[in-house]
Amino acid sequence: MHDTTYTITTHAPHTTDRPAYFPAPAEPVMLPSEIPPGVQMVTLPGGIRTLAYIQPTTPPAPPVPAAQPIPAWAKTTALLAPTVGGGIAAAGIGLSYAAPGLIAMTQALWSAVALIAAGTIAAPLVLRAARSSTNSGQSTTHITQNITASGMFGRANGTINHR
Structure with a gap:
């Protein structure tokens, strides 16, 4: 690789009142x-128009939003969250x-x-059996009442009426 040195020269300004004319380019001109x-x-300071690489422009920074106060409900919720969570944790441990x-x-x-269910079924059976054994030789008395x-x-x- 060898270094080539190029000399840059500028066009001397004209001293006459006539504008400087340049010959038409030999190659076809590029369309925009x-x-x-x-x-x-770009147009150079000497008036020559040429193509040049440009630095990309950075987009403007987005506007910084203004700080807004925190609503009271958000503060209350933020303060209650650990309390509720701690209560749930304590309940789980308990x-x-x-x-x-x-x-x-x-x-x-x-x-x-089960004992109550067995008692409700067995009690009438035991009482009926006990009553029938005590009244085995006696007649039962029936009492009727008529109201008008x-x-x-x-x-x-x-x-x-006793019968």
Whole structure:
């Protein structure tokens, strides 16, 4: 690779009142639609128009939003969140400690329910059996009552019969 040194010269300004004319370019001129991206037609200080690479312009920074105060409901919620979470955690720990006792109480309640159900079924049977054994040689007495009344506010009369 060898370094080539190029000498840059500028066009001397004209001292006459006539504008400087340059000969027409030998090659065809590029249309604006043919210029590649990142290249732009620029006018140099001497008046010459040429193509040049341009630095990309940075987009303007977005506006910084103004600081807004925090609403009261958000502050309250933020303060309550740890309290509610701690309460739920404490309840969970308490239930984990109480679980064996709760299981034992559940079994005891089911035993009590079974005892009550058995008692409601067995009690009438036992009473009927006891009554029939005590009354085996005796007759039973039936008492009937007849009540009559005439009119809505009439006096009621009744009779009681023992048989």
